[in-house]
Amino acid sequence: MILTLPLLFFAGTLSPGPLPPPLLVSSASLRLDITEAVEAEISNFDTLFETWVATYRAAEDDAGREAALENRPTADDAVKNLFGLVETEPAGDGAFKALTWIMRAYTSEGMSPSAQALSLLAEHHIESEQLKDVAMNLSRGTADMVPGLLTIAEKSPHHDVQGCAILSAGIILGKDPLTRERGVKLLEKVIADYSDVTHYDGRLELGKKATGELYVMRNLQIGMTVPEIEAEDVDGVAFKLSDYRGKVILLDFWGDW
Amino acid sequence: MYPHERSLVSEYASRPFAIIGVNSDKDREVLKERILEESITWRSFWNGGSTSGPISTQWNVSGWPTLYLIDHEGVIRYKDPLRGDLLEEALKELVPLAEKALETGGR
DSSP: THHHHHHHHHHHHHHHSSSHHHHHHHHHHOOOOOOOHHHHHHHHHHHHHHHHOOOOOOOOSHHHHHHHTTOOOHHHHHHHHHHHHHHHOSSSHHHHHHHHHHHHHHSSSOOOOOHHHHHHHHHOOTTTTTTHEEEEEEGGGGGGHHHHHHHHHHHHHHHHHHHHHHHHHHHHHHHHHTHHHHHHHHHHHHHHHHTOOEEETTTEEHHHHHHHHHHHHHHTTTTTTTTOEEEEEEETTTTEEGGGGEEEEEEEEEEOO | HHHEEEEEEEEHHTTSSEEEEOOSSSOOOHHHHHHHHTOSSSSHHHHHHSSTTTHHTTOOOSSSSEEEEETTTSSSEEEESSSHHHHHHHHHHHHHHHHHHHHHOOO
16 A cells, blocks of 8 residues: 555546556455455355254264264364464455354354353452352353353352352353253252342342243243233223234333333 | 334234333323323333333343234244344234234134
Protein backbone atom coordinates (compact mmCIF):
# COMPACT_ATOMS: atom_id res chain seq x y z
CA MET A 1 0.00 0.00 0.00
CA ILE A 2 2.84 2.38 0.82
CA LEU A 3 4.14 1.96 -2.72
CA THR A 4 0.83 2.10 -4.49
CA LEU A 5 -0.53 5.22 -2.84
CA PRO A 6 1.73 7.71 -4.65
CA LEU A 7 1.09 5.83 -7.87
CA LEU A 8 -2.63 6.15 -7.43
CA PHE A 9 -2.25 9.81 -6.74
CA PHE A 10 -0.10 10.24 -9.82
CA ALA A 11 -2.53 8.33 -11.99
CA GLY A 12 -5.30 10.48 -10.64
CA THR A 13 -3.59 13.72 -11.58
CA LEU A 14 -2.90 12.51 -15.12
CA SER A 15 -6.45 11.51 -15.92
CA PRO A 16 -9.34 12.76 -13.81
CA GLY A 17 -11.53 9.85 -14.95
CA PRO A 18 -11.93 6.53 -13.16
CA LEU A 19 -8.77 4.84 -11.92
CA PRO A 20 -7.09 2.65 -14.51
CA PRO A 21 -7.96 -0.98 -13.83
CA PRO A 22 -4.45 -2.53 -14.08
CA LEU A 23 -3.52 -1.20 -10.63
CA LEU A 24 -6.54 -2.82 -9.02
CA VAL A 25 -5.94 -6.09 -10.79
CA SER A 26 -2.33 -6.22 -9.73
CA SER A 27 -3.16 -5.50 -6.10
CA ALA A 28 -5.83 -8.21 -6.16
CA SER A 29 -3.47 -10.76 -7.65
CA LEU A 30 -0.93 -10.00 -4.92
CA ARG A 31 -3.49 -10.92 -2.31
CA LEU A 32 -3.50 -14.57 -1.33
CA ASP A 33 -6.85 -16.22 -1.54
CA ILE A 34 -7.12 -18.93 1.07
CA THR A 35 -10.83 -19.60 0.62
CA GLU A 36 -10.29 -22.61 -1.60
CA ALA A 37 -7.73 -24.16 0.73
CA VAL A 38 -10.00 -23.51 3.72
CA GLU A 39 -12.94 -25.17 2.00
CA ALA A 40 -10.81 -28.16 1.06
CA GLU A 41 -9.62 -28.54 4.65
CA ILE A 42 -13.16 -28.39 6.02
CA SER A 43 -14.52 -30.75 3.42
CA ASN A 44 -11.76 -33.28 4.16
CA PHE A 45 -12.76 -33.30 7.78
CA ASP A 46 -16.47 -33.49 6.95
CA THR A 47 -15.84 -36.60 4.87
CA LEU A 48 -13.87 -38.17 7.69
CA PHE A 49 -16.60 -37.30 10.16
CA GLU A 50 -19.44 -38.60 7.98
CA THR A 51 -17.63 -41.90 7.58
CA TRP A 52 -17.36 -42.13 11.36
CA VAL A 53 -21.04 -41.26 11.87
CA ALA A 54 -21.93 -44.13 9.55
CA THR A 55 -19.81 -46.49 11.68
CA TYR A 56 -21.45 -45.20 14.85
CA ARG A 57 -24.94 -45.68 13.43
CA ALA A 58 -24.05 -49.17 12.27
CA ALA A 59 -23.06 -50.26 15.79
CA GLU A 60 -25.53 -52.83 17.04
CA ASP A 61 -25.43 -52.34 20.79
CA ASP A 62 -24.24 -49.99 23.51
CA ALA A 63 -20.82 -51.65 23.65
CA GLY A 64 -20.39 -51.10 19.93
CA ARG A 65 -21.48 -47.50 20.23
CA GLU A 66 -19.08 -46.90 23.13
CA ALA A 67 -16.25 -48.33 21.06
CA ALA A 68 -17.23 -46.11 18.14
CA LEU A 69 -17.24 -43.04 20.41
CA GLU A 70 -13.63 -43.78 21.32
CA ASN A 71 -12.74 -43.44 17.66
CA ARG A 72 -14.61 -40.23 17.03
CA PRO A 73 -12.30 -38.23 14.73
CA THR A 74 -11.01 -35.01 16.25
CA ALA A 75 -10.50 -31.84 14.33
CA ASP A 76 -7.01 -31.25 15.75
CA ASP A 77 -5.19 -31.40 12.44
CA ALA A 78 -7.84 -29.46 10.59
CA VAL A 79 -7.81 -26.74 13.26
CA LYS A 80 -4.02 -26.51 13.14
CA ASN A 81 -3.97 -26.29 9.35
CA LEU A 82 -6.79 -23.73 9.29
CA PHE A 83 -5.00 -21.51 11.81
CA GLY A 84 -1.95 -21.71 9.55
CA LEU A 85 -4.01 -20.57 6.58
CA VAL A 86 -5.70 -17.81 8.56
CA GLU A 87 -2.31 -16.33 9.49
CA THR A 88 -1.52 -15.71 5.83
CA GLU A 89 -4.66 -13.68 5.23
CA PRO A 90 -6.59 -13.08 8.45
CA ALA A 91 -8.94 -10.41 7.09
CA GLY A 92 -10.34 -12.33 4.14
CA ASP A 93 -13.57 -14.26 3.66
CA GLY A 94 -11.65 -17.52 3.78
CA ALA A 95 -10.31 -16.62 7.21
CA PHE A 96 -13.80 -15.76 8.42
CA LYS A 97 -15.05 -19.12 7.30
CA ALA A 98 -12.09 -20.88 8.91
CA LEU A 99 -12.38 -19.06 12.23
CA THR A 100 -16.11 -19.64 12.62
CA TRP A 101 -15.59 -23.31 11.80
CA ILE A 102 -12.77 -23.58 14.34
CA MET A 103 -15.05 -22.21 17.04
CA ARG A 104 -17.44 -25.12 16.56
CA ALA A 105 -14.77 -27.72 16.07
CA TYR A 106 -14.39 -30.75 18.28
CA THR A 107 -10.75 -31.12 19.21
CA SER A 108 -9.19 -33.96 21.17
CA GLU A 109 -8.67 -31.65 24.10
CA GLY A 110 -12.30 -30.71 23.63
CA MET A 111 -11.28 -27.43 25.19
CA SER A 112 -11.62 -23.79 24.38
CA PRO A 113 -9.12 -21.35 25.87
CA SER A 114 -11.60 -20.47 28.61
CA ALA A 115 -12.01 -24.14 29.48
CA GLN A 116 -8.24 -24.50 29.61
CA ALA A 117 -8.09 -21.50 31.93
CA LEU A 118 -10.76 -23.09 34.12
CA SER A 119 -8.86 -26.33 34.34
CA LEU A 120 -5.72 -24.44 35.41
CA LEU A 121 -7.74 -22.54 38.02
CA ALA A 122 -9.05 -25.84 39.33
CA GLU A 123 -5.54 -27.24 39.47
CA HIS A 124 -3.68 -24.32 41.01
CA HIS A 125 -6.26 -22.17 42.81
CA ILE A 126 -8.58 -24.73 44.32
CA GLU A 127 -8.42 -23.13 47.79
CA SER A 128 -9.78 -19.81 46.53
CA GLU A 129 -13.24 -18.74 47.72
CA GLN A 130 -13.49 -16.58 44.62
CA LEU A 131 -14.08 -19.72 42.58
CA LYS A 132 -17.69 -19.29 43.72
CA ASP A 133 -18.11 -16.41 41.26
CA VAL A 134 -16.14 -18.20 38.59
CA ALA A 135 -18.34 -21.29 38.91
CA MET A 136 -21.60 -19.34 39.06
CA ASN A 137 -20.78 -17.28 35.99
CA LEU A 138 -20.27 -20.46 34.00
CA SER A 139 -23.92 -21.55 34.19
CA ARG A 140 -24.19 -20.26 30.61
CA GLY A 141 -20.93 -21.94 29.64
CA THR A 142 -20.26 -24.71 27.18
CA ALA A 143 -19.86 -28.47 27.62
CA ASP A 144 -16.07 -28.25 27.69
CA MET A 145 -16.34 -26.38 31.01
CA VAL A 146 -17.94 -29.36 32.74
CA PRO A 147 -14.76 -31.31 33.63
CA GLY A 148 -13.23 -28.20 35.23
CA LEU A 149 -16.43 -27.48 37.14
CA LEU A 150 -16.65 -31.05 38.41
CA THR A 151 -13.03 -30.95 39.55
CA ILE A 152 -13.80 -27.76 41.47
CA ALA A 153 -16.93 -29.37 42.94
CA GLU A 154 -14.92 -32.36 44.07
CA LYS A 155 -11.82 -30.63 45.41
CA SER A 156 -12.82 -27.22 46.69
CA PRO A 157 -12.83 -27.07 50.49
CA HIS A 158 -15.70 -24.52 50.38
CA HIS A 159 -19.28 -25.78 50.54
CA ASP A 160 -20.67 -22.81 48.58
CA VAL A 161 -18.02 -23.09 45.84
CA GLN A 162 -18.92 -26.78 45.46
CA GLY A 163 -22.63 -25.95 45.21
CA CYS A 164 -22.16 -23.30 42.52
CA ALA A 165 -19.88 -25.58 40.48
CA ILE A 166 -22.36 -28.48 40.58
CA LEU A 167 -25.24 -26.17 39.71
CA SER A 168 -23.44 -24.76 36.65
CA ALA A 169 -22.31 -28.20 35.49
CA GLY A 170 -25.89 -29.47 35.89
CA ILE A 171 -27.36 -26.58 33.91
CA ILE A 172 -24.85 -27.03 31.08
CA LEU A 173 -25.32 -30.82 30.87
CA GLY A 174 -29.10 -30.45 31.04
CA LYS A 175 -29.20 -28.37 27.85
CA ASP A 176 -28.08 -31.25 25.66
CA PRO A 177 -30.56 -34.15 25.32
CA LEU A 178 -27.61 -36.56 25.22
CA THR A 179 -26.34 -35.50 28.65
CA ARG A 180 -29.64 -34.38 30.20
CA GLU A 181 -29.90 -37.26 32.67
CA ARG A 182 -26.50 -36.42 34.14
CA GLY A 183 -27.57 -32.81 34.42
CA VAL A 184 -30.75 -33.82 36.23
CA LYS A 185 -28.76 -35.86 38.76
CA LEU A 186 -26.42 -32.94 39.49
CA LEU A 187 -29.32 -30.53 39.97
CA GLU A 188 -31.01 -33.01 42.32
CA LYS A 189 -27.77 -33.09 44.28
CA VAL A 190 -27.80 -29.29 44.53
CA ILE A 191 -31.34 -29.40 45.92
CA ALA A 192 -30.44 -32.17 48.38
CA ASP A 193 -27.09 -30.87 49.61
CA TYR A 194 -26.71 -27.19 48.74
CA SER A 195 -30.14 -25.58 49.24
CA ASP A 196 -28.63 -23.51 52.06
CA VAL A 197 -26.21 -21.76 49.68
CA THR A 198 -27.09 -18.33 48.31
CA HIS A 199 -25.31 -15.95 45.99
CA TYR A 200 -25.52 -12.30 44.92
CA ASP A 201 -26.32 -11.13 48.46
CA GLY A 202 -29.02 -13.72 48.88
CA ARG A 203 -30.85 -12.86 45.67
CA LEU A 204 -30.05 -16.24 44.20
CA GLU A 205 -30.88 -19.35 46.21
CA LEU A 206 -29.18 -22.41 44.77
CA GLY A 207 -32.02 -24.80 45.65
CA LYS A 208 -34.63 -22.60 43.97
CA LYS A 209 -32.46 -22.07 40.91
CA ALA A 210 -31.89 -25.83 40.56
CA THR A 211 -35.64 -26.50 40.98
CA GLY A 212 -36.42 -24.01 38.21
CA GLU A 213 -33.84 -25.52 35.87
CA LEU A 214 -35.15 -29.03 36.56
CA TYR A 215 -38.68 -27.88 35.74
CA VAL A 216 -37.51 -26.57 32.37
CA MET A 217 -35.66 -29.81 31.60
CA ARG A 218 -38.64 -31.99 32.49
CA ASN A 219 -41.54 -29.90 31.23
CA LEU A 220 -40.51 -27.14 28.87
CA GLN A 221 -38.44 -28.82 26.18
CA ILE A 222 -39.28 -28.57 22.50
CA GLY A 223 -41.63 -31.42 21.61
CA MET A 224 -43.23 -31.59 25.06
CA THR A 225 -46.86 -30.75 25.74
CA VAL A 226 -46.96 -27.35 27.35
CA PRO A 227 -47.90 -27.35 31.05
CA GLU A 228 -51.26 -25.80 31.93
CA ILE A 229 -51.29 -22.23 33.14
CA GLU A 230 -54.37 -21.26 35.12
CA ALA A 231 -54.48 -17.73 36.51
CA GLU A 232 -56.27 -14.39 36.36
CA ASP A 233 -55.82 -12.11 33.42
CA VAL A 234 -54.88 -8.47 33.91
CA ASP A 235 -58.56 -7.59 34.50
CA GLY A 236 -58.96 -10.27 37.17
CA VAL A 237 -60.83 -12.82 35.03
CA ALA A 238 -59.54 -16.39 35.46
CA PHE A 239 -58.58 -18.32 32.34
CA LYS A 240 -56.44 -21.22 31.19
CA LEU A 241 -53.78 -21.57 28.54
CA SER A 242 -55.63 -24.67 27.28
CA ASP A 243 -58.68 -22.47 26.48
CA TYR A 244 -56.67 -21.60 23.37
CA ARG A 245 -55.95 -25.17 22.26
CA GLY A 246 -56.50 -25.46 18.52
CA LYS A 247 -54.69 -22.20 17.92
CA VAL A 248 -50.99 -21.56 17.52
CA ILE A 249 -49.96 -19.64 20.65
CA LEU A 250 -47.10 -17.21 21.02
CA LEU A 251 -46.60 -17.25 24.79
CA ASP A 252 -44.87 -14.03 25.71
CA PHE A 253 -43.42 -13.34 29.16
CA TRP A 254 -43.42 -9.57 29.08
CA GLY A 255 -43.47 -6.40 31.10
CA ASP A 256 -43.95 -2.76 30.21
CA TRP A 257 -40.48 -1.56 31.11
CA MET B 1 -41.78 -5.69 20.75
CA TYR B 2 -45.20 -4.04 20.67
CA PRO B 3 -45.14 -2.98 16.99
CA HIS B 4 -44.03 -6.44 15.91
CA GLU B 5 -46.68 -8.10 18.05
CA ARG B 6 -49.36 -5.74 16.76
CA SER B 7 -48.38 -6.55 13.19
CA LEU B 8 -48.55 -10.30 13.91
CA VAL B 9 -52.00 -9.86 15.42
CA SER B 10 -53.25 -8.05 12.33
CA GLU B 11 -51.45 -10.35 9.91
CA TYR B 12 -53.02 -13.43 11.49
CA ALA B 13 -56.40 -11.91 12.35
CA SER B 14 -59.19 -14.48 11.83
CA ARG B 15 -56.65 -17.29 11.59
CA PRO B 16 -55.94 -19.81 14.38
CA PHE B 17 -53.24 -17.78 16.12
CA ALA B 18 -53.15 -16.00 19.48
CA ILE B 19 -50.62 -14.12 21.51
CA ILE B 20 -50.96 -14.90 25.20
CA GLY B 21 -48.91 -12.81 27.59
CA VAL B 22 -47.63 -13.43 31.07
CA ASN B 23 -47.26 -9.94 32.46
CA SER B 24 -44.89 -9.16 35.30
CA ASP B 25 -45.57 -5.46 35.86
CA LYS B 26 -46.00 -4.13 39.40
CA ASP B 27 -49.11 -2.00 39.11
CA ARG B 28 -52.24 -3.32 37.45
CA GLU B 29 -53.94 0.05 37.01
CA VAL B 30 -50.86 1.62 35.38
CA LEU B 31 -50.59 -1.42 33.15
CA LYS B 32 -54.24 -1.14 32.06
CA GLU B 33 -53.58 2.43 30.92
CA ARG B 34 -50.48 1.37 29.03
CA ILE B 35 -52.44 -1.44 27.37
CA LEU B 36 -54.89 1.14 26.03
CA GLU B 37 -52.15 3.55 24.96
CA GLU B 38 -50.18 0.88 23.13
CA SER B 39 -53.25 -0.86 21.60
CA ILE B 40 -52.28 -4.15 23.20
CA THR B 41 -55.17 -6.37 22.21
CA TRP B 42 -53.84 -9.70 23.39
CA ARG B 43 -54.74 -11.24 26.71
CA SER B 44 -52.22 -11.66 29.50
CA PHE B 45 -51.97 -13.73 32.63
CA TRP B 46 -51.19 -11.59 35.67
CA ASN B 47 -47.93 -12.80 37.24
CA GLY B 48 -48.78 -11.43 40.68
CA GLY B 49 -47.19 -8.02 40.19
CA SER B 50 -43.56 -9.14 40.13
CA THR B 51 -40.90 -10.61 37.88
CA SER B 52 -40.57 -13.29 40.56
CA GLY B 53 -44.30 -14.06 40.48
CA PRO B 54 -45.62 -17.65 40.49
CA ILE B 55 -45.77 -18.28 36.74
CA SER B 56 -42.35 -16.90 35.78
CA THR B 57 -40.80 -18.62 38.81
CA GLN B 58 -42.21 -22.02 37.87
CA TRP B 59 -41.17 -21.50 34.25
CA ASN B 60 -37.70 -20.41 35.39
CA VAL B 61 -37.89 -17.21 33.35
CA SER B 62 -34.95 -14.94 34.03
CA GLY B 63 -34.96 -12.71 30.96
CA TRP B 64 -37.69 -10.55 29.44
CA PRO B 65 -39.21 -10.96 27.00
CA THR B 66 -39.07 -14.76 26.91
CA LEU B 67 -41.06 -16.42 24.15
CA TYR B 68 -42.48 -19.89 23.55
CA LEU B 69 -44.27 -20.93 20.38
CA ILE B 70 -46.88 -23.64 20.93
CA ASP B 71 -48.71 -25.49 18.17
CA HIS B 72 -52.45 -26.15 17.91
CA GLU B 73 -52.08 -29.43 19.79
CA GLY B 74 -50.33 -27.76 22.72
CA VAL B 75 -46.84 -28.96 21.85
CA ILE B 76 -43.90 -26.61 22.45
CA ARG B 77 -42.37 -26.15 19.01
CA TYR B 78 -39.95 -23.24 19.41
CA LYS B 79 -38.27 -21.42 22.29
CA ASP B 80 -36.02 -18.43 22.53
CA PRO B 81 -34.07 -17.25 20.71
CA LEU B 82 -37.18 -16.66 18.65
CA ARG B 83 -36.91 -13.34 16.91
CA GLY B 84 -37.80 -11.70 13.64
CA ASP B 85 -37.36 -14.02 10.70
CA LEU B 86 -37.36 -17.23 12.69
CA LEU B 87 -40.69 -16.36 14.30
CA GLU B 88 -42.21 -15.42 10.94
CA GLU B 89 -41.01 -18.66 9.36
CA ALA B 90 -42.27 -20.72 12.29
CA LEU B 91 -45.74 -19.16 12.04
CA LYS B 92 -45.85 -19.82 8.30
CA GLU B 93 -45.22 -23.45 9.13
CA LEU B 94 -47.51 -23.87 12.14
CA VAL B 95 -50.61 -21.77 11.42
CA PRO B 96 -51.50 -23.69 8.23
CA LEU B 97 -51.19 -26.94 10.22
CA ALA B 98 -53.69 -25.58 12.73
CA GLU B 99 -56.02 -24.63 9.87
CA LYS B 100 -55.73 -28.05 8.35
CA ALA B 101 -56.63 -29.64 11.68
CA LEU B 102 -59.66 -27.36 11.94
CA GLU B 103 -60.87 -28.43 8.48
CA THR B 104 -60.39 -32.11 9.22
CA GLY B 105 -62.07 -31.76 12.59
CA GLY B 106 -65.06 -29.96 11.03
CA ARG B 107 -65.81 -32.71 8.57
